[in-house]
Amino acid sequence: MKSYGKYIVEVENLTKKFGDFVAVDNISFNVKKGEIFGFLGANGAGKTTAMKMLTGLLSPSSGNAIVAGWDVEKNPEKVKLNIGYMSQKFSLYDDLRVSENIRLYAGIYKIPGKEIKIKINTLLEELGMQDLRKKLVGDLPLGWKQKLAFAVAMVHDPPVVFLDEPTSGVDPITRRQFWEMIYKASADGTTLFVTTHYLDEAEYCTRTSIMVDGEIKALDTPENLKQQFEVDNMQDVFVKLARGL
Amino acid sequence: MRTILYILQKEFIQISRNRLMVGVLFIMPFFQLIILGYAASFEVKNLNVYIIDMDKSSFSRDLISKFSASPYFNIKNSSDNHQKGFEDLEKGVADLVMEIPNNFEKDLVNGQKTNVYLSIDAVNGVKAGLGNAYANMIVKDFSSDIITKKTGQTISLPIGITWSNWYNNLMVYSTFMVPGILVLLVTMVAVFLTAINIVREKEIGTIEQLNVTPIKKHQFIIGKLFPFLLIAFFELSIGLVIAKLVFNLHYEGSLILVYSFTLVYLFAVLGIGLFISTITYTQQQAMFIAWFMFVIFILMSGLFTPIESMPVWAQRLTWFNPIKYFIEFMRMVLLKGSTFPDVKNHFIIIAIYGVVLNTLAVWNYRKVSE
Numbered sequence: 001m002k003s004y005g006k007y008i009v010e011v012e013n014l015t016k017k018f019g020d021f022v023a024v025d026n027i028s029f030n031v032k033k034g035e036i037f038g039f040l041g042a043n044g045a046g047k048t049t050a051m052k053m054l055t056g057l058l059s060p061s062s063g064n065a066i067v068a069g070w071d072v073e074k075n076p077e078k079v080k081l082n083i084g085y086m087s088q089k090f091s092l093y094d095d096l097r098v099s100e101n102i103r104l105y106a107g108i109y110k111i112p113g114k115e116i117k118i119k120i121n122t123l124l125e126e127l128g129m130q131d132l133r134k135k136l137v138g139d140l141p142l143g144w145k146q147k148l149a150f151a152v153a154m155v156h157d158p159p160v161v162f163l164d165e166p167t168s169g170v171d172p173i174t175r176r177q178f179w180e181m182i183y184k185a186s187a188d189g190t191t192l193f194v195t196t197h198y199l200d201e202a203e204y205c206t207r208t209s210i211m212v213d214g215e216i217k218a219l220d221t222p223e224n225l226k227q228q229f230e231v232d233n234m235q236d237v238f239v240k241l242a243r244g245l
Numbered sequence: 246m247r248t249i250l251y252i253l254q255k256e257f258i259q260i261s262r263n264r265l266m267v268g269v270l271f272i273m274p275f276f277q278l279i280i281l282g283y284a285a286s287f288e289v290k291n292l293n294v295y296i297i298d299m300d301k302s303s304f305s306r307d308l309i310s311k312f313s314a315s316p317y318f319n320i321k322n323s324s325d326n327h328q329k330g331f332e333d334l335e336k337g338v339a340d341l342v343m344e345i346p347n348n349f350e351k352d353l354v355n356g357q358k359t360n361v362y363l364s365i366d367a368v369n370g371v372k373a374g375l376g377n378a379y380a381n382m383i384v385k386d387f388s389s390d391i392i393t394k395k396t397g398q399t400i401s402l403p404i405g406i407t408w409s410n411w412y413n414n415l416m417v418y419s420t421f422m423v424p425g426i427l428v429l430l431v432t433m434v435a436v437f438l439t440a441i442n443i444v445r446e447k448e449i450g451t452i453e454q455l456n457v458t459p460i461k462k463h464q465f466i467i468g469k470l471f472p473f474l475l476i477a478f479f480e481l482s483i484g485l486v487i488a489k490l491v492f493n494l495h496y497e498g499s500l501i502l503v504y505s506f507t508l509v510y511l512f513a514v515l516g517i518g519l520f521i522s523t524i525t526y527t528q529q530q531a532m533f534i535a536w537f538m539f540v541i542f543i544l545m546s547g548l549f550t551p552i553e554s555m556p557v558w559a560q561r562l563t564w565f566n567p568i569k570y571f572i573e574f575m576r577m578v579l580l581k582g583s584t585f586p587d588v589k590n591h592f593i594i595i596a597i598y599g600v601v602l603n604t605l606a607v608w609n610y611r612k613v614s615e
Contacts, residue, residue, distance in 0.1 A: 052614075055457050059613050076613055081459040091454040095262050096255065107251030108458045152454075 008033045008160050008191045009054065014063035016049050023049040025214035026063065031193060033159075036186050038205030038222075039195040042242055046214040047195045048088060048164055054193070055085045055162050068159050081109075084153035084161035088168070088195075090145055092152060094138030098129060101137055102152060109156035123151045143174030150181060160191040168197060179204055202234040210241050217241050248460060252468025256442075260472060266438075270476060274430055274483045281426050282419045282492055285549075289375040290316055295330045295339035296323035302350035308361070308387050312343070317379040334366055341365045341376050353391055412497075412580045419492045424575035425548040427484040432542075432568055434477045435511055437535050439518030443469055444531040447522075456612045466607065470515045477511050478504070497582030503575070506588070509595050510571050516602035517567075523609040542568040570595055 009031035016024040024046045031037045041047045052058035054067055056076035065072045068082035092101045099120050106116040124130050127147050137145060146166055153161055163182075167175045179201070182192055186206075194205065202208045202222060209219040218225055218241055222234055229237045260266060294312060298305050313320045321339050324330070333339040344362040352359040363380055367373035413420045446452040455465065481504075488494040517538070525531040545552075545559065546568040552560055563569045574591045577583035585592075 056613060057453065057456055059615060077459050077461075080457055083457070085454070085457040087450065087453050087457075089450040089453070091450045091452075093255070093259070093451055094449075095259050100255070100258060104251055104255050105454075105458065107254075108248055108455075108460050110248070 006032060008068055009037075009193065010064075010066040011054070012064045014050065014053060014065050015061050016046075016053060016058065017061045022214050024053070027211075027214075027216045028063075029209060029216060029219055031160075031191060032206075033191055034186060034189055035206040036182060036192045036194065036204065038202050038208035039193060039211070040199070040202055040208055040238065041195070041211030043197075045211040047211055050211070051162055051164055051193070051195060055083060056080050082158055082160070084156070084158040086146075086149050086153040086161070086163045086166055088164040090142075090149060092137050092145070092149055095136060097134050097136055098124070098140070098148060099133040101148070102155060105152050106155050111156060119155065123155070127151055143170045143177075146170055146174070147178065147181065150178070154185060154190070158190070160193060161185065163192065163194045165195050165197060167201065175201075199234045199238055202238075208234070210238060212242055212244075248464045249468050249471075252460075252464060253471060256468060256472045260476075270434070270480065271483075273433075274480050274487060277430055278423060278426055278484055278487045279491060282423050282488075285418075285422055289372050289379075291319050292317055292340045292372070292376045292379075293321040293338065294318050295321055295333045295342045297325060297327055297330045297342065297344040298323055299325050299347045300345050300349035301325070304350040304353055304391070305345045307390075308345065308384070311383050311387055312380075315379065315383060317376075318383075331364070334364060337366070339366075340372065341380070343380070356395075417492075420494060420580065421576070422548075423488045423492050423494055424579045425546070425572045427481060427488065428546075428568060428571045428575055429543065429548070430484055431477045431481050431507065431511070432514055432571070433539070434480050435473055435514040436518045436521070436539065437532070438476070439470060439473045439515055440521040440525070440531040440535050441528050442473070443519065443522035444525050444528050448527050462607060462610060462612060466519065466610065470519065473515060473518070474508075474511050478507065481507055494579065496579050498578035498584065502578055502585060502588070506571070506574055506578075506592060506595070509592060509599065510567065513567050513595050513599035513602060516599055516606050520602055520606035520609065523606055523611075542566050545569065546572050548572055567595060567598055 007030040009029075011030070012028050013026050014024060014028070015022065015026050027050065039047055039051070049058065053060045054065055054072060056072050056079045059076075060073060067079045070078040070082065072079050093104075096104065102120045102123055103116055106119050111119060120133070124133050127144075129144065129148070132140065132144070137148065140148070150163065150166060153163070167178050170178065175198075182194065182204075186192055194201075196202065205222065207219065207221050208225060209216050210225075211217070218228070218237070220228065225237050226232060226234065229240050231237055231240065296309055296312070298309065309320065309323065312318045318341075322329075322333060327344070330339070330342045330344070334342050342364040344364075346359065346361070349359055349361075361384060363377065365373045365376055446455070485496075485500070485503075489496070518535075521531050521534050521538075525534060544550075545555075545563045545566050547563070548568075552563050552569065555563070570591050574588050577588055
């Protein structure tokens with residue numbers, strides 16, 4: 001693993017254009033090691049596009065991004081080895097069993113065969129899904145699917161994990177459990193990069209950025225942001241920013 | 246290498262869980278071979294004839310009885326009414342109308358030349374051509390009978406033809422068709438299933454999770470193509486067994502040669518499937534493009550119509566048709582017993598085809614989008 005300094009994600013003037021449309025406009029920010037970094041924005045603000053560039057799924061039009069010590073444009077495969085990613089759209093295999101999905105990704109990340117078995121057991125235990133190991137993923141309720149997707153994204157213990165709207169569409173109880181998983185991962189030293197629609201979730205983040213029309217309009221701890229905008233919750237911060245006040 | 250094994254494991258589990266697909270894979274060879282092998286035939290029998298007999302003489306009756314004795318013709322009706330005859334032709338009741346003119350017998354007895362008139366429904370060109378040829382044979386035969394009667398001695402035309410049919414001496418149609426149908430079977434599995442399988446991952450989004458892992462392009466591609474290579478070989482094997490047991494096909498050539506060529510061929514056509522998957526985003530698009538190509542490939546393959554009878558420009562087009570080479574190869578090796586030196590060019594051409602297509606497909610396959 002390559003060593004990196006204080007920042008595990010360093011973004012400098014990152015831009016993505018699709019024809020004339022600028023989806024991500026010259027953004028720069030850094031994410032500290034071990035942070036829970038909230039990445040907020042309205043629909044179409046450019047969050048997913050930015051995240052796809054950071055995970056090596058999409059090549060940037062210009063600018064730089066260093067993730068886990070590797071340049072996303074020059075060494076996308078090295079980046080991929082060191083990150084976990086959970087897509088906005090559920091993307092595990094519905095026609096594979098719970099354990100088969102974990103085994104597949106553990107295998108792709110080159111975890112040795114013996115360790116894979118242990119890994120499957122510990123993951124299922126942590127998720128409380130021991131009884132569901134033989135169930136087809138397609139038969140699980142959405143909340144369980146999302147938790148499983150998070151666990152699979154972390155199967156190789158990456159230093160940084162990207163979660164794209166992990167809690168959209170799940171019930172409040174599962175949402176809470178999900179954030180408990182995020183806190184636990186953070187306590188274990190993993191950096192988490194989370195996009196969300198739910199502004200109450202922004203309060204749980206170490207630091208939060210807010211994107212409007214492809215640009216980052218604000219970036220600080222939730223406390224400081226509320227002070228700066230003279231409001232008492234993140235919802236109002238967001239509304240003020242989105243309306244351009 | 247280990248990564249490929251995990252992908253293969255996943256693919257095989259998924260294929261085996263797809264009950265419909267497993268069913269189709271088992272049933273398809275039986276259906277295609279048995280139905281097409283028996284049903285598809287160019288032989289024309291039982292053509293319906295309407296005879297307009299204006300002469301009503303013993304000569305005209307002799308000619309008519311010659312037609313009714315032939316297995317190729319069915320006398321549907323006869324009268325001396327033109328209009329009725331042509332009505333039947335228009336309605337499709339008769340395929341062919343033969344008119345025997347007035348004074349048919351008188352002219353023949355007087356040693357004068359006379360004609361019978363044939364009108365043939367040529368909507369189906371093959372049927373019309375064969376009907377014409379058969380009718381000609383019968384009339385010629387009848388002519389020589391008349392000369393015999395008049396001169397009192399049996400004469401025959403100066404040049405006769407005796408023949409033997411090589412490689413398919415009983416002219417069994419299925420012997421000719423079955424090797425070609427085997428080719429279609431193998432090609433369908435390789436092109437359609439591969440293209441759809443890969444595009445499906447794009448369509449439902451699972452490919453994104455794979456693309457964000459350090460999996461290599463070649464690992465993914467080999468993992469995706471290998472299962473269908475095996476399935477195609479499986480289909481070929483079932484097909485060869487059916488051909489032997491049901492159609493009594495004698496394999497003149499070496500089966501090792503057949504399997505080796507199939508390997509090279511599959512490399513090429515799996516490349517087509519992969520290429521289609523790289524240019525499409527949904528299973529529907531992939532299916533449409535695969536069908537479009539497949540229909541042209543089949544019609545230009547020499548399976549149904551001989552390539553030699555196509556116009557020159559069309560013959561040139563068939564140079565790019567992998568199915569044509571495989572059908573030619575199968576007919577040569579299975580029916581004629583051709584050996585490697587005879588089919589060396591087929592190997593070379595298909596190998597080049599495979600390298601070009603796979604290079605194109607791999608180059609076009611993107612883990613990172615633009």
